[in-house]
Amino acid sequence: NAGVTQTPKFQVLKTGQSMTLQCAQDMNHEYMSWYRQDPGMGLRLIHYSVGAGITDQGEVPNGYNVSRSTTEDFPLRLLSAAPSQTSVYFCASSYSTSGSHEQYFGPGTRLTVT
Amino acid sequence: QQPVQSPQAVILREGEDAVINCSSSKALYSVHWYRQKHGEAPVFLMILLKGGEQKGHEKISASFNEKKQQSSLYLTASQLSYSGTYFCGPRSGAGSYQLTFGKGTKLSVIP
Numbered sequence: 001n002a003g004v005t006q007t008p009k010f011q012v013l014k015t016g017q018s019m020t021l022q023c024a025q026d027m028n029h030e031y032m033s034w035y036r037q038d039p040g041m042g043l044r045l046i047h048y049s050v051g052a053g054i055t056d057q058g059e060v061p062n063g064y065n066v067s068r069s070t071t072e073d074f075p076l077r078l079l080s081a082a083p084s085q086t087s088v089y090f091c092a093s094s095y096s097t098s099g100s101h102e103q104y105f106g107p108g109t110r111l112t113v114t
Numbered sequence: 115q116q117p118v119q120s121p122q123a124v125i126l127r128e129g130e131d132a133v134i135n136c137s138s139s140k141a142l143y144s145v146h147w148y149r150q151k152h153g154e155a156p157v158f159l160m161i162l163l164k165g166g167e168q169k170g171h172e173k174i175s176a177s178f179n180e181k182k183q184q185s186s187l188y189l190t191a192s193q194l195s196y197s198g199t200y201f202c203g204p205r206s207g208a209g210s211y212q213l214t215f216g217k218g219t220k221l222s223v224i225p
Binding site for chain 2: 035106
């Protein structure tokens with residue numbers, strides 16, 4: 001199993017540009033989520049999904065869209081990039097075994113918006 | 115609202131012990147603990163479930179006080195490999211899938 005994969009690893013955008021961060025998992029996990037990590041702020045939840053066709057907002061959803069058409073894929077779209085979206089983005093997936101929801105993280109995407 | 119972790123940072127010599135605390139303002143169903151090494155993704159360490167079930171990892175253990183809405187992570191006889199940032203991630207209910215992570219505790223173990 002490849003686990004959770006993310007592409008690209010690095011990306012530089014200009015203000016106003018749009019792009020999609022890709023996330024895929026091959027573990028048949030129901031739950032997937034996107035976090036952003038900024039220095040001193042920990043991991044903050046952007047959006048999450050509990051299954052194909054079902055998504056919901058996390059703590060910091062503004063400026064981001066998601067969709068979940070398949071169990072495997074959970075892309076994150078930046079509609080109009082802003083410097084405040086410069087961050088490291090992590091995708092994670094989990095399954096529920098006895099309520100544990102242990103999360104598996106992808107390697108991350110480092111995004112810089114100039 | 116993010117849980118509060120303390121301390122924010124700690125430096126240990128090899129073999130010393132450390133405790134990392136996590137406090138939440140919400141009632142808790144379970145608490146996850148993750149470790150992140152520099153430049154890498156967070157990795158799951160353990161979970162503590164309401165009712166006392168827990169899993170351990172190497173020489174790292176944890177406690178969960180449901181009434182106080184607190185969890186503590188205990189690292190004993192620290193090794194250089196323990197260095198990293200530790201995050202707690204409480205869940206508020208069995209049907210609540212999302213984790214709200216704390217800001218992290220940076221642990222540095224020196225020879």
